[in-house]
Amino acid sequence: MIMEEMTMVDFAAGLQLTRTVIIPLGSTEQHGNHLPLATDTLQAIDIARVVAQRRPLFVAPPVHYGVCRSTAQHPGTIGISTAALKLLITDLVSxxxxQGLRYVVLLSGHAGTTHMATLVDAGEELLGHFDDIQIAVIKEYDLALAAGHSLLETPGDSHAGEIETSRLLHSHPDLVRGTSPAEYPSFPMGILVRDKQKYWPGGVWGDPSKARAAKGELLQQRMADKLCEVIAELERMET
Structure with missing residues (x-):
């Protein structure tokens, strides 16, 4: 059930079927020369919609902004602070x-370490505030790695590489503009740098040339399988 497409009557009827909601979280962030700024958000929406076709649950409107630290200086990246993200998540979930939802899945297509830590922090605070709520914080990248161990050819693939390019070639081929050179960032260990683009000029982490639409289709289905398993486990927990 896609909330932004529902009436209030539809929503009330949906509560008779489920108390589970997925919040797709993404970013507006550079993804190399070939993928759109909305890549992370589109991927989270895509998986949430596939899962919603398999089991009764709500899909909340997506969050298009996240904490973007290592890509902050690349053209097109628009990030928010950890404080803003935490407040937004606590307000949305509250x-x-x-409205009656009790099982909440924070599904993030953006995998930044600081971003994910903020989601966990917000989730922990919400658990302490509401006695009868269950929350899962899911990083899509983890689902993709679990789903793609027999498909992927690129060691250490991550941002705008084989995984994400394959997925968008499958689900949004009209938004993929060719490819970008294989690349890995070279940030110095433990040192915070001001000129982040100097250490990651092309904004790719992996090899987009290995991407195929068929891989993206298989990844999407397997990722949805895994997410369904996580949701089933979440719903078995007592609220």
């Missing part, structure tokens, strides 16, 4: 709770 509002969904007030």
């Amino acid at each position: 509002s969904l709770y007030a």
